[in-house]
Amino acid sequence: MKVKVIVTLKNGVLDPQGKAIQQTLNGMSFENVSEVRQGKYFDIEVKESDESKAKTQVEDMCKKLLANLVIEDYKIL
Template sequence: MKARVIVTLKNGVLDPQGKAIEGALGGLGFDDVGSVRQGKVFDVELSGSDKDAAKAELEQMCEKLLANTVIENYAIEIA
């Protein structure tokens, strides 16, 4: 089973890297860019076939390691 975990910064947390990318896009002539927030994507392969169990396990992975919940949110997608 394939799953994708998307980790993004919480609203209100300053993202200097996103800001720098935003500036660089502007410099390339992409004038309509309002803002950019940078995040992370993890593609995880799991051996089981129970989607609910996998989702629960992925949530644990996010809480324990993949995300720092002080500053980040996470979303889980299972194919």
């Protein structure tokens, strides 16, 4: 089954890439954009039909590889 994961920077961690996108949008007539934060998205196909088992495995992957828990949070959708 397919598991979707979003990895985002924790609140308070500077996001210069998001800031650059926000400024670009402001300059493109989207003046009412006050903040942009960018994150990563993963679509993971796991050979496991049991949903909770698959999600437990993906959580393990997040902790070990996909997210840097010092500065990032992950969310399994």
